[in-house]
Amino acid sequence: MTDRPNDHSLEKYRRMQRIRTFESEAEAIHAAGEIPGALHTYSGQEGSGVGCCMALRTDDYMVGTHRSHGHPIAKGAALRPLMAELLGKATGVCKGKGGSMHLSDFSVGSLGETSIVGSGVPVAAGAALGSKLQGVDRVTLCFFGDGATNEGAFHEGMNLAAIWKLPVVFVCENNGYAVSTPASVTVPVKDVAERAKAYGMPAVIVDGQDVDAVEAVVADAVLRARTGGGPTLVETKTYRYGEHAVNMGRILLDRGSELDEWRQRDPITLYRAKLIAQGVEAATLDAIEQEVVTEVADALEFARQSPYPDVTEAFDDVFVDRLPIPDYINS
Amino acid sequence: MTDRPNDHSLEKYRRMQRIRTFESEAEAIHAAGEIPGALHTYSGQEGSGVGCCMALRTDDYMVGTHRSHGHPIAKGAALRPLMAELLGKATGVCKGKGGSMHLSDFSVGSLGETSIVGSGVPVAAGAALGSKLQGVDRVTLCFFGDGATNEGAFHEGMNLAAIWKLPVVFVCENNGYAVSTPASVTVPVKDVAERAKAYGMPAVIVDGQDVDAVEAVVADAVLRARTGGGPTLVETKTYRYGEHAVNMGRILLDRGSELDEWRQRDPITLYRAKLIAQGVEAATLDAIEQEVVTEVADALEFARQSPYPDVTEAFDDVFVDRLPIPDYINS
Amino acid sequence: MAKATYLDAIRLAQQEEMMRDNRVFIMGEDIVCNVFGTTTGFVELFGTERVRDTPISENGFMGAGAGAAMVGMRPIIDTTLSSFLYPAMDQIISIIAKSRYIYGGQAQLPLVIRSCMFYGNSNAAQHSDRPYPMFMNMPGLKIIAPSTAYDMKGLLKAAIRENDPVMCFEDSTCWTSKDELPDAPDFIIPLGKGDIKREGSDVSIIGVAGAVQLALKAAKQLAAQGISAEVVDPRTLAPLDMPLILQSVRKTGRAIIVDPAHQVCSAASEISATIVEQAFDALRAPVLRVTTAQTHMPFSPLIEKSLYPTVDRIMAAAHKLVTGRPAVDA
Amino acid sequence: MAKATYLDAIRLAQQEEMMRDNRVFIMGEDIVCNVFGTTTGFVELFGTERVRDTPISENGFMGAGAGAAMVGMRPIIDTTLSSFLYPAMDQIISIIAKSRYIYGGQAQLPLVIRSCMFYGNSNAAQHSDRPYPMFMNMPGLKIIAPSTAYDMKGLLKAAIRENDPVMCFEDSTCWTSKDELPDAPDFIIPLGKGDIKREGSDVSIIGVAGAVQLALKAAKQLAAQGISAEVVDPRTLAPLDMPLILQSVRKTGRAIIVDPAHQVCSAASEISATIVEQAFDALRAPVLRVTTAQTHMPFSPLIEKSLYPTVDRIMAAAHKLVTGRPAVDA
């Protein structure tokens, strides 16, 4: 995309750093018991999420997964409501109802980070159908993992997008595993991209650790979608550094030196080196990192200061109108 | 398969005739009100069903669909219990519980003609898994339509068979339509066979009106399955002469001259001509036809003479043990 | 105003709302060809963008409906038969019922899921379902089950205007029933409001979906035998109009619930349990359920028909409650 | 005999039956890695053919289980969490529940569908389901919901030997509870037989799954307050041991059903409706339900916990029925 560093490049750097820093803080406070429930980190995959989202317009839509921290930050979400959500606070982006598996900021185009594997694919096709019917040129981008491509929902959503030529970009973030299961055990083709052939859909494979490469490939797909050319499947080859989820201690992937090799190709480190090679001052990048640290600290402080939701709020948002509160609930 | 006519060839001719004659009788008595419910005819597709089943061993398994008359007859089922089933009689192959959409004769290897579109595909994979675990060399063959390939169940079943290298042959009987919807509207690839690429599975397309060609192709696939080579997708290009179902008067396919063109390539007519060209006496074939007519008449007579099931039988076969009968049921 | 059938009511409700609001569109399998007659002429009126044939991908197009709704459309998703809701269950439950909540109100899902309960006509176990109780167990779904053409028109129009997801269960045993249908463009029946279909004083018969018609027939015959039955039609199953049901039961002191679903965990069970919890003091006799036997539906016509609620079974239940004796022969 | 947990009981039941019968095999997502500890050591014991990792294809491997069962295998299908049953709903209902029937008894489906109800730990609405009532509505499925390690071992072993499909709902709130487990190879608890977990005379508290533990705690505290509660555990939800429940209610004249499912069309509703139908004469007070509020489960821990049945709510219900007054402070 960008051969010379500019604000756009620096913003990519900033967003990758934000994800990394936000999550390392989240991991720390999860370990300390401040975050309940599961926590699936995105660390290692930042190049994929940020490359994709920076190829989108602000008003484009995005559908994501249980590994939900990276996508909204990549799309530009504010950190305070995200961190407050992790802590289950009333000021959370989902009012404390979604938590770590569902950090979805609709104000930046999110249509849900859904934790049922594969379930976002038909929804993304539908959002794109909506845009098509409305005659607007918004594009929908849909993230999912390698494991999700074994779900029937993936197949049906891809097919709908193909036959209706919908303005959607499907992004398989292939990190090589679904929980403990290597993709090679459950996906009988070398590349997930092969699967697009079943729908006559163009597909492209890209190095997910190279944020610029991801952005370039996705920008092409977005352009095709926006101009009536229909859907594309993009496969980003990437890796997650963490276990499937931070509180699942018992899963011991036997991944040998794999982790080290991937860390050699860390998307943030690579991009930093590239920017410096292109003439950006290290100090500029250091300043960004520092700003991000401050931002995350501020978000955490905000989250900590925020109140928990009142018990009666459990009866809100099931429907437009609040449900009656049973007697046994005392607020 | 067979270049010179032999008993096997004559049996193929007989089974195709059986299906055609059985169904034309069924249509007639359905119109007369003797058969309740829906009736989906297989007329026009006999080459596909018979070619497939004649490539199987008697102890091989078979899974089918709502268009359920052709498959069991092709696999060698006796006609009396099938006709009795259509009439809802106690002597029916499913004791009157399944009817026209579920003519399943387990004694010839059937594991269900299931009327939920696509639902047979995972079942077939599972039967093949069972054979594999048992260390027996039985193969499972699974029929489904073009429309079924849009179901998630198709995708998941195909994928399981591929990753586990299961002894199963998937047969898409592509008759060009799902109810009123042409395959071209819902399947974005020219041939369903393309879809095998998503699973790294071999696929082959064959003229479904040529029973020998179908048998040859399926025999190859069966051999591969039986010898540990894993699954194959076979696409038989075929056509149904009737409407989607005989009691759906309102569906008027705008199929122009298409029907006439396909009738020119009727699988039974073609095969008759081929056999005669190969030296079979017309009289031999006429005799088979006559025998089949007698057989169908006998089956109908048997069905008509058979009793309806007793009301209490509604409580049988939910589980191994009969359910308690509610008071209001008087037998 | 002219007499129109239940199927006409579906068609007219959709047509009027599609005319009124171009965010409304309809999709489903073979909807253009239109097997049951609920979209006759729609392609001509609205074009194939808004009247959309889908592949046989129930979970896929259910989810597509959800996505379209999230970006401001108002889809009607025709799932043909209720038995085809099972392949779509995950999208209905995990996405449609739960998205507004899990995202703290950020998502809005104004959509209608229509499906026909096609039972009693030898369609066998895989095609004869009446699965609304399963969906009643799941928060986040509104559910209507109209029993007359009039109610269908008013409730379906309301459902299409609703900003929450609504499932509409259409009872094929009501297809040919007719009513005068109001043609005022804003005629709607608000969700959650039941209807007294016949007044009475000895026993309340609460009918669900097509069973309302059976209850009315039974009430007529019971009247001739000196038993005055009130027939209550909740019309909406989620939320249930319990105040109306309780008011009726408090008046009569007796209740029978007639429900074509399988008995276990049925709407009938729910209504019974709620009556007992909230009006026990008023009950003069046990609450009885007349439901479909807890077995599958067989193909063979004679044995199938014996499994559903019948007028005779309702009458027998009423006699048991009111006179303590078996029903007299009508 | 040594003390073992509910999770151990699952593991041991499976292990013993897999040892005994080589037609039994197990499959599911990440079953080799074995997240919850119910298949620890299984690969070493049985190999990866019989302990089989599946793709994330719930409908696919559910159907594969059905097909394998039809040809004579006896699969255990581990669906991880009960919330992942929805994508597999079609195979469970259309194939597994219905095949024996629709083919007139020709098909046999000896299989077990296991899933864990993982609620109460901030897993939010998409991961906290307790959906057994939906499956109770469908004929053709047997359903167990053990509340103790002892019951789990006996019932799960019985389920694996059963020639009908059985769903096993595992309540994560019971995971760490311990019992002495019989190690006789043929120790089984037959399906359909409930258990009186505590005897009492003033009120019957019928507990479902994990709620049995709450009922027992409540009964203990009630005893200190002069109320004698009998705790009945149906253990199997389909078929329900209504004779046992009715016997208890006829004795006490009062009933409370505690059920962690959502209230509407719950097991509690079903049990209540059946009690009223069959033991109305014996009832001295309304039958009450203590269930989960009819809303989704939120992530935020404090508000989530307030929605499930609690010991306090059970005690309040018992006081209302027995003394007609609010519960005294324990």
Ligand SMILES: Cc1ncc(C[n+]2csc(CCOP(=O)(O)OP(=O)(O)O)c2C)c(N)n1
């Ligand atoms: C329908 C469903 N089945 C199973 C799960 C449990 N689960 C959560 S994440 C996950 C693995 C997903 O793998 P992949 O799609 O590759 O995404 P990744 O976690 O690698 O980002 C599984 C099995 C689920 N959430 N939903």
Ligand SMILES: Cc1ncc(C[n+]2csc(CCOP(=O)(O)OP(=O)(O)O)c2C)c(N)n1
């Ligand atoms: C899950 C499901 N959806 C819809 C239907 C209704 N239906 C029955 S047959 C059919 C068309 C099937 O088309 P295809 O798979 O091509 O088989 P064909 O009828 O052409 O043999 C449809 C939509 C069904 N039975 N099951």
Ligand SMILES: [Mg+2]
């Ligand atoms: Mg992955």
Ligand SMILES: [Mg+2]
């Ligand atoms: Mg077809």
